[in-house]
Amino acid sequence: MRRLALVGNWKMHTTPSQARELARELRERLEGIRDADIAVCPPATSIPAVAEALAGSNIAWGAQNAHWAEAGAFTGEISVSALRELGCTYVIVGHSERRHIFGESDEMVAKRLVWVIASGLVPILCVGETEAERELGQTEKVLTRQLERACADIEEPPAMVAYEPVWAIGTGKRAEIGDMEMAHRFIRERLAARFGSKAQGVRILYGGSLKPANVAELASSEEFDGGLVGGASLSASSFAELIARAIERRNH
Numbered sequence: 001m002r003r004l005a006l007v008g009n010w011k012m013h014t015t016p017s018q019a020r021e022l023a024r025e026l027r028e029r030l031e032g033i034r035d036a037d038i039a040v041c042p043p044a045t046s047i048p049a050v051a052e053a054l055a056g057s058n059i060a061w062g063a064q065n066a067h068w069a070e071a072g073a074f075t076g077e078i079s080v081s082a083l084r085e086l087g088c089t090y091v092i093v094g095h096s097e098r099r100h101i102f103g104e105s106d107e108m109v110a111k112r113l114v115w116v117i118a119s120g121l122v123p124i125l126c127v128g129e130t131e132a133e134r135e136l137g138q139t140e141k142v143l144t145r146q147l148e149r150a151c152a153d154i155e156e157p158p159a160m161v162a163y164e165p166v167w168a169i170g171t172g173k174r175a176e177i178g179d180m181e182m183a184h185r186f187i188r189e190r191l192a193a194r195f196g197s198k199a200q201g202v203r204i205l206y207g208g209s210l211k212p213a214n215v216a217e218l219a220s221s222e223e224f225d226g227g228l229v230g231g232a233s234l235s236a237s238s239f240a241e242l243i244a245r246a247i248e249r250r251n252h
């Protein structure tokens with residue numbers, strides 16, 4: 001089995017001072033945990049505060065997006081060199097909120113992915129179908145398109161892929177274990193078709209209404225390599241509890 005990874009996606013929550021507090025509390029609660037890779041992705045403006053609070057701990061940090069150029073005339077974008085300087089390990093790429101609210105295309109996602117990998121940061125490539133696509137039976141078609149286009153210009157598979165069905169994000173409607181397993185298996189098959197045996201090393205995370213109360217069921221599956229957690233990562237107690245339950249189930 002692959003090592004568990006649990007990543008908090010704070011989205012546009014926390015000011016720098018709030019982020020520092022949350023990171024400090026997480027550090028206290030998660031001290032000593034060695035059985036999973038743990039990270040948080042605060043808003044870009046809160047990364048310095050989080051980096052300071054988590055330096056030397058067992059919790060890594062990352063960003064929610066990154067641009068595909070070293071620097072340049074790209075108002076509002078964030079460079080990977082800035083993220084590296086802030087000690088980031090991870091970058092979320094192609095989150096559904098970027099795709100659906102801000103109109104990011106598969107091609108933009110592909111360019112971001114190339115640059116993140118080239119910079120030595122660990123990408124968390126997000127894929128997932130909308131509710132309408134699911135109802136039309138297009139889940140596999142959508143996952144295939146997103147993966148093929150995102151991976152068009154890379155030689156190595158992304159180290160992490162997050163399967164996040166859009167209908168499950170922030171809705172309280174988590175995917176059933178069977179749906180998660182089918183999607184994760186399908187994603188690994190597509191990655192294997194493109195990258196061969198290297199696909200075995202990719203960690204496939206689930207995201208979408210993951211909570212302390214429902215994580216154990218998913219963590220019982222071999223297809224679950226971890227989670228990308230939104231709402232439940234915004235309180236130190238719930239994120240810590242979610243992590244503890246996932247590890248406990250995995251070590252069971």
Ligand code: PGA
Pocket residue numbers: 009164168169170171172207208209210228229230231232
């Ligand atoms: P959620 O968000 O856990 O609040 O559903 C997950 C995500 O968007 O990464």
